[in-house]
Amino acid sequence: MAYSVHRKVCSLQLISQPITLSLLLPSYTGCFFVYIGSMDLKQWIGIIAGLLTSISMLPQLLKIIKQKKAKEVSLSMLTVLTSGNILWTVYGFMRDDWPIIVTNFISITINSITAFYRIRYKDR
Numbered sequence: 001m002a003y004s005v006h007r008k009v010c011s012l013q014l015i016s017q018p019i020t021l022s023l024l025l026p027s028y029t030g031c032f033f034v035y036i037g038s039m040d041l042k043q044w045i046g047i048i049a050g051l052l053t054s055i056s057m058l059p060q061l062l063k064i065i066k067q068k069k070a071k072e073v074s075l076s077m078l079t080v081l082t083s084g085n086i087l088w089t090v091y092g093f094m095r096d097d098w099p100i101i102v103t104n105f106i107s108i109t110i111n112s113i114t115a116f117y118r119i120r121y122k123d124r
Contacts, residue, residue, distance in 0.1 A: 050104075054103040054104070073118045
């Protein structure tokens with residue numbers, strides 16, 4: 001694993017591909033460290049749990065898209081859930097914790113798409 005810091009520029013070596021984060025997060029001064037080879041069982045369980053939780057709304061989203069009905073989906077529930085996911089993502093950035101960041105970003109994306117379709121199909 002290699003990284004370098006220069007004027008708020010961090011490079012991340014994930015397997016074999018370096019990623020420069022300065023364009024994505026220009027005001028962020030830290031670095032993220034991900035090294036899959038050194039993760040223990042606790043970390044894997046946490047990542048798997050986070051991914052399963054993140055995709056938990058996916059069946060609902062697919063049902064809405066397929067049936068073009070979303071009247072029974074609570075928009076306030078989606079708002080509260082997405083707000084919580086945003087705060088979890090901020091917390092993940094504060095801790096430099098990629099599993100928290102990635103899994104909550106997935107949740108934000110799925111919940112936002114679900115909210116979009118809930119508004120689009122509100123009367124159906």
